[in-house]
Amino acid sequence: MSAHGPVPAVRGAPCWVSLMARDLEAAQEFYSAVLGWRFRQASLGEEFCIALAGGQPVASIGALAQSFQVAVAWTSYFAVENADETADRIRERGATVAVGPLKLGPGRAALAADPDGATFGFWEGQTLAWSVGQGNAPASLELRTRDAFAAAIFYAEVLGWASGEPGGCDVTYEHDQVIVSDGTHAVASLRGGGVESAPDPRVRPRWHVHFPVREIEKVTATAVAAGGTVTPVTPTADGEGCQAVIRDPDGGLFTVTST
Numbered sequence: 001m002s003a004h005g006p007v008p009a010v011r012g013a014p015c016w017v018s019l020m021a022r023d024l025e026a027a028q029e030f031y032s033a034v035l036g037w038r039f040r041q042a043s044l045g046e047e048f049c050i051a052l053a054g055g056q057p058v059a060s061i062g063a064l065a066q067s068f069q070v071a072v073a074w075t076s077y078f079a080v081e082n083a084d085e086t087a088d089r090i091r092e093r094g095a096t097v098a099v100g101p102l103k104l105g106p107g108r109a110a111l112a113a114d115p116d117g118a119t120f121g122f123w124e125g126q127t128l129a130w131s132v133g134q135g136n137a138p139a140s141l142e143l144r145t146r147d148a149f150a151a152a153i154f155y156a157e158v159l160g161w162a163s164g165e166p167g168g169c170d171v172t173y174e175h176d177q178v179i180v181s182d183g184t185h186a187v188a189s190l191r192g193g194g195v196e197s198a199p200d201p202r203v204r205p206r207w208h209v210h211f212p213v214r215e216i217e218k219v220t221a222t223a224v225a226a227g228g229t230v231t232p233v234t235p236t237a238d239g240e241g242c243q244a245v246i247r248d249p250d251g252g253l254f255t256v257t258s259t
Helices: 024-035 083-092 148-159 216-225
Strands: 014-021 038-041 048-053 056-063 074-080 096-104 107-113 119-124 140-145 170-174 177-181 186-192 206-213 242-247 253-258
Touching (some): 024 056, 024 216, 074 083, 083 107, 216 253
Parallel strands (some): 014 056
Antiparallel strands (some): 014 074, 140 206, 170 177, 242 253
């Protein structure tokens, strides 16, 4: 099996990130300029493409149907063994399954929102050799929400975190954050507090995708020149790097973190 081929995913771990854009070609041009990505067509059809960094897959971008009146956003997907059972557990806990589960290429996917409204996806099936914090994949995934502990309980119940069974994710509390690990390294964090019902999507409960960059000032300047907007560069929570939030011309928000 090649390094880029399908592999069994760690149950409950992030397994992919995807952007649904209104203009696929324009999105490709923006992310190519800002993050240096190249693209190849995905097996899902002409309306989807795989982003490559250093020749390795890092994310996907799809064309959002004009009939879908939803915000353009980056979505984090988590691996599950049974999409239907996961959907049932989400609904049982008062949260929402917005789309699916639907057959999509070699697997099944669905979009959901947790009880505080943060959107996420889940995927049943094999995945690419991809893991947060490794290689060219996103540097981190971070949920900023009102109550990190309540959110951790919800995700643990629907994704099987901290189940004690082999092949799943562990949960710990470190530095005022809930940390999720896949048995080898941290793959997600949940941070609470400081989030209110504001109209600005940057402060509503949401999963933040952090992409690693080397020259953050150059990246943010390129994003502005390409039609995006950027928040001021600030130190990361651990003080070991810098980060900035970028909004692409379509409205999709993501974070760049210096490495």
